[in-house]
Amino acid sequence: MKSEDIARMAGVSRSTVSRVINNYSNVPDETRRKVMKVIEKYHYSPNSSARALAGKKTDTIGLFIVSIAEKGSSTRVYQNNYFSPFIEAVIDTANERGVYVLVHSIFSVRDYAKIKQAFIEKRMDAGIIVGTEKDIGVMAEVASMGYPLVIIDYSPEDILRLVGKGRISVINSMDDKGTREIIKYLLDLGHKDIGILAGRDNTYSGRVRYKAYKEMLAENGIEPRIEWDLKGEFIKKIAEQAVIDLIKTGNLPTVLFCCNDDMAISAMDVLSRENIKVPDDISIVGFDDIMPASLVKPALTTVRVPIYDIAKKAVELVLEMIEDTARNISTYTLETRLVIRDSCKKHG
Amino acid sequence: MKSEDIARMAGVSRSTVSRVINNYSNVPDETRRKVMKVIEKYHYSPNSSARALAGKKTDTIGLFIVSIAEKGSSTRVYQNNYFSPFIEAVIDTANERGVYVLVHSIFSVRDYAKIKQAFIEKRMDAGIIVGTEKDIGVMAEVASMGYPLVIIDYSPEDILRLVGKGRISVINSMDDKGTREIIKYLLDLGHKDIGILAGRDNTYSGRVRYKAYKEMLAENGIEPRIEWDLKGEFIKKIAEQAVIDLIKTGNLPTVLFCCNDDMAISAMDVLSRENIKVPDDISIVGFDDIMPASLVKPALTTVRVPIYDIAKKAVELVLEMIEDTARNISTYTLETRLVIRDSCKKHG
DNA sequence: CTGAAAGCGCTTACAG
């Protein structure tokens, strides 16, 4: 079934069929009804490739999930608890607005080229990228080609440096404020020996959370201890090893600030296996408030990142940018919120 | 940049450029190299719409996630712990093979039409459907149009009844065997008062697990008790309410067989709030072995469903079916495995 | 081995 068939059966030309499908204003109601009747009767829907080729939008957005495992290891990071709800929220929001979503995994630096390729092949009108590392040339290229891009968790300054002008929006959460809030909560609880299980330095949130932690210590006259400065890279396995190594030293802080919940939960797992009680022997806090955070025992005190709102905002922005061809770079930063549960206790 | 540009710069015709891109055998190495050089220099990649319109595949598969909330409620079921890893595994497997994935949510019976529409619009070469309810006419329609379909968790008999012939594969897990295994494990532990928190009857796995449970009781001379036959519908909220109601009766079974882990974890949550200890006061088992199952305390004893393998198999099948135009219906049933953890204790 | 040409199914100036 093609528009020509519809045209014939409705007694009009393909042009007219196209006009009613695309809601042209200069089609009399009578004609419109006549054509719609045939369209509905046969459940006709225009070939998307033909439409796209003729200059229409694809009504598809790309969602690129970057999860680069360590050193080119090809281990797939299944069940990343941050990405999952994000993916679902993007899909749901887009689908609600009648837009299709092409989801793509990026597992290596080479894979970044896929983003550019998908644009060149005209498979989508715009893209959302989550989990990007810094200094990715492809993003600048894509932006310079004028394709709309929403990037989640990226330094606003770096974006400006990387791409002079482009249709780019960046969405972050208030990682600085969130970190300060939770560290203050720990200080108020009487903790001074505050260790950190840091995220990826290559990641904006990883850097911001780390920096805010360091600043809070300094502002409160606490000397940071190198042996409590653990590198977890936002990767469960690495976080686990770091905690195992820490335990071996026999010298624990009174609380460990984990830069995301996945690492916090891994840490709790390791501690539990070593019979170190949370929060009695050591307090633990995380960041993100992913679903399992409220499920583990003790329930994890953490900072809620509005993953759903970020996803929704990303879709809204990307759809706006598709309509608006002005080349602007805009930044949004969504609120975080301290969520106090059971994984910390008063100290001293 | 289009094929004509490449042709000009390589000193050949568009036909030849097309031939090298599509790996025709009758292109001399010399010519091929010459063309490839220009293609690589400009990072040329053919317009996917034009290719599709000219008769090539779209190299895209559709993944439809059906999660119909109760009675047309529009509540989005975020973070369904079964779907998340499934989606990720499908995307990863497909991307590894150079295939794009269009992911779509189905939230209402009306939404099922989206599957047909996406095929009619020629947005994809084949589709994978997970979470379907029974008796969905759209699936039969799509199959009768000859589009390849892989359906996860569906009755093989119903498929045959619904669609006489089509390019359809069904993938299930061994829910019957798995249920029998875990119920036997409970019987061996000495339990006789075995309640069930059942899944959706509209779902194949929901029915099979329920039936196997009933049969196991009967085969072991245990009279089923209506007050321990709870309906959870595979939906957390409903499961929670069912458990709350059960607790109110003051008459608990010694173990509750929850037809999936999401409901089991919800049940544990409710019990914990009511200060009923698992496994001391009541044992709990689940089904699926989703990631949080090993994280909750006590860790959940359950039946592992090979979600990753199912996803991978689905992609492999769907890609095979795209190449093979023979209309066959095939069924695959993957192994489950009992995973014993800490949520059950010996009885009597 | 390779180019010219037709065709895929749309949309949209253009002309009336």
Add this chain to the structure above:
DNA sequence: CTGAAAGCGCTTACAG
């Protein structure tokens, strides 16, 4: 208001 025609960027018989 509406149709004929050109054009979107490919692929692939066809002819040589």
